[in-house]
Amino acid sequence: MADWSYIPQVLVSGLGIGCVYGLIGIGFCVIYNASGIVNFAQGAFVMLGGMITHMLFARNGVPLPLAAVIAIAAVALLGVAIERVVVRPLWNRKATMFVMILATLAAQIVIERLTLIAVGDQPKTLPVFTDRPPLMIGGVAIGFQLIWIVGGSIAIVGLLAAFFSLTKTGKAMRACSINREAAALQGIPVSRMLALAFALSAALGAFAGILITPTQYTAFNVGVPFAISGFIAAIVGGFGRPFGAFLGGLLLGLLQALAIVGFGAGLKNVAALSVLLLFLFIRPSGILGAAK
Amino acid sequence: MTISPAITSPERRPLRLAGLLPWLFAVLVVGYAMVVGGYAATVVSFALIYAVFVTGLNLFMGFAAQVSFGQNAFAAIGGYLSAVLTATYGWSPLPAMALGIAAAVLTAAIVGYPALRLKGHYLAMGTLAIGLITYEITVEWQSVTQGYMGISGIPPFGIGPYEITSDRGQLVLLSLVVAASLFAAARIRRSRFGRALSAVAGSEEAAVALGIDVARYKLAAFLLSAGFAALAGSLFVHVVGFVSPEVFGLHMVIVTFTMLYVGGIGTVVGPLVGALIVSLLPETFRAFKDYQDLAYGAALILLLIYAPRGLASLFSPRGRS
Numbered sequence: 006m007a008d009w010s011y012i013p014q015v016l017v018s019g020l021g022i023g024c025v026y027g028l029i030g031i032g033f034c035v036i037y038n039a040s041g042i043v044n045f046a047q048g049a050f051v052m053l054g055g056m057i058t059h060m061l062f063a064r065n066g067v068p069l070p071l072a073a074v075i076a077i078a079a080v081a082l083l084g085v086a087i088e089r090v091v092v093r094p095l096w097n098r099k100a101t102m103f104v105m106i107l108a109t110l111a112a113q114i115v116i117e118r119l120t121l122i123a124v125g126d127q128p129k130t131l132p133v134f135t136d137r138p139p140l141m142i143g144g145v146a147i148g149f150q151l152i153w154i155v156g157g158s159i160a161i162v163g164l165l166a167a168f169f170s171l172t173k174t175g176k177a178m179r180a181c182s183i184n185r186e187a188a189a190l191q192g193i194p195v196s197r198m199l200a201l202a203f204a205l206s207a208a209l210g211a212f213a214g215i216l217i218t219p220t221q222y223t224a225f226n227v228g229v230p231f232a233i234s235g236f237i238a239a240i241v242g243g244f245g246r247p248f249g250a251f252l253g254g255l256l257l258g259l260l261q262a263l264a265i266v267g268f269g270a271g272l273k274n275v276a277a278l279s280v281l282l283l284f285l286f287i288r289p290s291g292i293l294g295a296a297k
Numbered sequence: 298m299t300i301s302p303a304i305t306s307p308e309r310r311p312l313r314l315a316g317l318l319p320w321l322f323a324v325l326v327v328g329y330a331m332v333v334g335g336y337a338a339t340v341v342s343f344a345l346i347y348a349v350f351v352t353g354l355n356l357f358m359g360f361a362a363q364v365s366f367g368q369n370a371f372a373a374i375g376g377y378l379s380a381v382l383t384a385t386y387g388w389s390p391l392p393a394m395a396l397g398i399a400a401a402v403l404t405a406a407i408v409g410y411p412a413l414r415l416k417g418h419y420l421a422m423g424t425l426a427i428g429l430i431t432y433e434i435t436v437e438w439q440s441v442t443q444g445y446m447g448i449s450g451i452p453p454f455g456i457g458p459y460e461i462t463s464d465r466g467q468l469v470l471l472s473l474v475v476a477a478s479l480f481a482a483a484r485i486r487r488s489r490f491g492r493a494l495s496a497v498a499g500s501e502e503a504a505v506a507l508g509i510d511v512a513r514y515k516l517a518a519f520l521l522s523a524g525f526a527a528l529a530g531s532l533f534v535h536v537v538g539f540v541s542p543e544v545f546g547l548h549m550v551i552v553t554f555t556m557l558y559v560g561g562i563g564t565v566v567g568p569l570v571g572a573l574i575v576s577l578l579p580e581t582f583r584a585f586k587d588y589q590d591l592a593y594g595a596a597l598i599l600l601l602i603y604a605p606r607g608l609a610s611l612f613s614p615r616g617r618s
Contacts, residue, residue: 043418043421043422091598094602095601095602098602098605100601102417102418102421103358103364104605106364106366106421107554107597107601108597108598108601108602110366111551111593111594111595111598112594112598113594114593114594115591115594115595115598117590118588118590118591118594122588122591229547233425236422240422244418271433271437272437274429274430274433275430275433275434278426278430278433279430281422281423281426282408282412282423282426282427285415285419285422285426286411286414286423289415289419
């Protein structure tokens with residue numbers, strides 16, 4: 006049976022991965038709020054964030070911060086490209102929700118396979134951002150990468166909050182999420198907001214991918230598990246509530262860490278998916294939503 | 298949304314030659330494989346197994362317009378039960394297959410009852426989760442499934458000492474199973490049950506107003522669909538003689554959806570035509586093996602955008618709904 010003395014240590018690392026799930030969950034919400042679409046290609050952004058940074062840094066010697074910025078910009082552009090090439094034509098044709106899901110899932114597979122062809126199937130990693138021994142706090146080791154992950158995530162969440170409440174563009178996006186037709190009547194360019202939502206969501210995913218890659222690894226096929234965890238985070242938080250999604254991500258990260266201690270690492274995805282099913286069946290509106 | 302043809306009164310139409318074209322295509326391909334045998338027979342056998350699976354998918358998604366990304370779970374349950382019972386416990390294939398299908402339908406009933414109350418994205422994600430959980434279990438439950446190693450030495454179909462081992466024999470068997478499946482699908486489509494499903498597909502509120510027990514019909518369609526999936530899974534393991542988790546992974550979801558859309562969602566012959574086309578095309582481009590999933594994904598996107606009713610419906614006006 007498991008050794009429970011590891012619990013505090015395990016919870017700390019669960020918190021780190023939880024922040025990443027939370028960021029991915031926010032990415033889902035940003036697109037969903039702007040358009041009512043659930044973008045199943047979200048995982049591709051996470052994978053490409055880590056992958057492009059690795060390619061620039063390890064193969065071409067670009068300094069890590071610069072590589073990260075370039076990767077985030079490139080993935081944001083890719084988000085816009087997916088919106089233009091895949092989502093927009095279906096959107097114009099008023100395709101059903103299901104067709105939209107299938108098309109974005111297919112886009113995920115296409116990006117995955119292109120990555121496989123371009124860089125091969127070997128896992129890639131990045132160095133930790135600050136290479137120093139971990140801090141010891143009450144017998145719990147806290148690595149500097151964890152501090153980067155938690156700090157970076159909280160900073161991004163704060164920036165997003167400021168963006169949505171202070172800037173005109175952010176307010177316009179919120180108006181779209183409340184009522185698209187009314188927003189259009191106010192002169193808000195709804196379709197441009199959709200493209201912007203994809204760019205923002207892709208950048209968030211890429212950022213999450215870059216943060217987590219030094220502690221794990223990245224490979225062409227890590228996207229779907231990350232996307233599903235992010236989706237679970239969004240569901241747990243009440244779909245469409247970005248900050249609920251972040252909270253949901255933290256909860257999921259902690260639960261998953263406990264599941265690893267209790268049942269072994271192999272079943273961590275089963276545990277996460279079971280949380281999803283439980284929430285879907287019992288409380289689909291999430292912890293923050295009103296019970297229906 | 299126009300009214301589906303199945304709930305308008307059936308009128309006699311003049312026999313349309315164009316409507317027969319997809320059938321003719323299917324018969325020609327299977328006939329060719331039967332004559333040539335060998336590798337062609339193997340490829341077409343796989344296509345026929347997929348056709349059974351996609352026929353089930355089509356019942357749930359085409360006829361009843363519901364969403365499930367997790368049908369591979371039921372194929373895995375049917376396939377693995379068949380494999381374990383025959384290879385590990387020495388059962389003969391037919392009872393193993395029957396038990397596999399029963400277990401898959403039972404699982405579908407247990408997860409379907411709560412899952413089908415979900416709508417839209419929730420239903421899509423819930424069913425996707427069911428498929429992924431099953432995949433993870435087939436990987437992790439090594440004492441039974443042997444993980445990624447897979448189970449080999451699964452016996453072919455047969456009764457007593459008579460086993461179907463030749464390529465052509467299997468092709469005949471699979472053709473009969475597919476013919477029976479399509480016949481069943483055609484009968485279901487025109488039955489009271491099928492008309493109820495197309496009413497549910499048109500508008501759930503209107504179906505309720507017509508006195509249709511929507512939840513019950515959805516669940517029934519889901520169970521039927523799971524039964525077809527389990528049948529396909531079981532057929533696969535006995536024809537190939539080997540099973541591993543990848544067989545029923547996310548790849549299967551994408552490939553079968555491509556088949557459904559290529560053939561034409563909601564038609565009777567569509568699943569067969571789609572399965573044959575999607576299985577044969579990569580064979581002509583064998584050199585580009587790495588590009589297959591890429592091609593499936595890209596083709597699926599293009600189809601969804603430019604030909605959302607599939608290729609078979611271009612021939613068959615009855616398929617439009």
